[in-house]
Amino acid sequence: MGLRCSADTLLRRLINTPETKQSGAPHVGIDEWAWHRGHCCGMLIVNPDTHRPLVLLPGRDQRTLATWFRKYPEIQVVSRDRSGVYATAAREGAPQARQVADRWHLLKNIGDEPERMMYRYMPLIRLVVRELSLKKSPEPEISVPVASLRRLERLKQHIRKKRHQRWTEVMALHNKGCSFREISRITGLSRVTVSRWVGSGTFPEMSTRPPKRGLLDPWREWLKEQRECGNYNSGRIWREMVARGATGSETIVRDAVAKWHKGWIPPVTTAARLPSVSRVSRWLMPWRIIRGEENYAFRFISLMCEKEPELKIAQQLVLEFYRILKT
Template sequence: IGLALAGRAGARMTDVFGAPTSRNTLLRLIASLPDPPVTAPRVVGVDEYAQCKGRIYGTVLVDVETRRPIDLLPDREADTLAAWLSERPGIEIVCRDRAPFFAEGATRGAPQATQIADRWHLWHNLGEAAEKCVYRHRGCLHPAPAPPDEPPEEPEPAASSPWPTGHRFAERTRAKHSTFHALLKAGHSKRSVARQLGMTLNTILRFSRAATPEELFTGQWQSRATKLDAYKPYLDLRWQEGCTNAWKLWEEIREQGYPDGYGNVRNYLSRTLRGKPQPVGPRPPSARAVTRWLLTHPDALVESHRIQLKAVLANCPELDVLAKHVRTFAHMVTDLQGDLLPEWIKSARAATGLPSLSRFAHHLERDLDAVVAGLSQPWNSGVVEAHVNRIKMLKRQMFGRAGCELLRKRVLLA
């Protein structure tokens, strides 16, 4: 009961069985149990688990052949893993992800073992790099505009008045200007007009010198220079592309160096761009959707997605090159053709316009032997990921209050 339900829940269950026991007694019984006998492992899987997410992490080790957990380490340091491996010289294969501390620990603790990088993590990292490449070329996701049948009409010249019509300040100033000059023509003096209209003498003088209301314009409606000016062409372009989310546009220009906050972008969109027409037609696919299509087997795509992907690749040579690299890597993963990886890395690093793919290939070179082994041998870390998920369940069952020793006992014995 203690191994299955731990303290409080186990104590409630013992009451049901008619053998009441306190939660502390159950925990003491669990702690007193000896570790299960474990044969010397040959293939070991290594991964991290969160003791306290974001703060404290440990290491779980699994016998991949028997699919049983072997041990839980209190941290994920390379020294701890190296010491554990060095006590078991019979280990021949270490399955791991590409975390540097696991790579270093396995190299120092089991130099005789072959390290295998997990294929799922490789495919996941490729997907992240592909999404960044697609987002970089998101302008190509819009279909090319069809040529117009007739030449477009010449736009009408803009109004000469610097004041927008219909604005309350502009209309009020025009009305005051008209009233002022009407009173002057009726024979009233400027001081008299000032008293009647409640205006200062300086304002009356300005009105008298202005033949038209537009001459009173002193800069209130001029576009003052702001930090957003340098990014307005980009915002206009993205608006025409169909992106109307102010927060997303603010994040995009912030990555380009825009120093101010979100409110200025929102105000510019609502006051300036909100009334501008957007291109008519179907909404273009998102970068994430195109990435999902690239990572999906062509035979598994529905017809509409296949047509959209074909149009996107035809519109962007860089994304077409990316698609070829993704398919080649997929064949290496599914057919275990790790010997083709060095040539793939060389080709990916030479691809122009795809910096994220080039960085991914560069990172593969740092762990080349393990990646080639992962793409050549059938071993993987799937069973380790299953036990990490089981550890999460046990932690939730104990409300996250289990220490490393109690959690280790339950993982190894339950």
């Protein structure tokens, strides 16, 4: 802007600017406001027409909100979520106003439902991942020592067992009638996790990450040929790799060749990464797909809907509801 002043000066001028008096509006929107997720610091009331805040009321008390509504009888529409506190306060403080559900929460709710449903289709997600990975060109192969495989498998089984025990505890508490807040306090899990586990109905398996690609991955086939030919000279192998355009350190090659003497099993193909349930549920809704994954998401969902007609119906209902909100 060409202003010759510091950032501190601009902030100081902004803070010292007299606050304009905020009044009511024919249409107001209300929602919780917090510094941190999961904590409620107040109720934020905004003017949806001007996109400006009107007031931040402390806490989440019904009487406080109803008192504020009574000050502005010109309010005709109250846009809110499904909170009973907001509904009761609006009825008491602004009985003349019409209460409507705001579009943001409607879109959020319609996005949450497919995610709860998708937990029942974890076996189908795994099947689709395998089928799509087979259609792709084969990935570079990596070698994994037998001992490492056994240790990793034992560790995975141990983690899964502990996680299953916690899931069983959560479901038992839920069946006894405990609220999500009580279950969260007893188990130490977040309320989001408790809600997701209870809503899934079945034990939610963890997504697995594929091993990271290394500097020698492009050379796996060539190194396999050298090993089969009996060439265990790491120095000679490194010089040939440099002549072919390899970069890096000779130490990497020396370590790899040294492992050939320790009973490594034949190379195994890198497994495709299993997408999370929330990610797959987003793929059902085109407006929530992240840029760059459109093609894979379309093929993934198309294959899932082909194998499970119920998902196709769910996707059609979601899209139809989305069009209604946008028109």
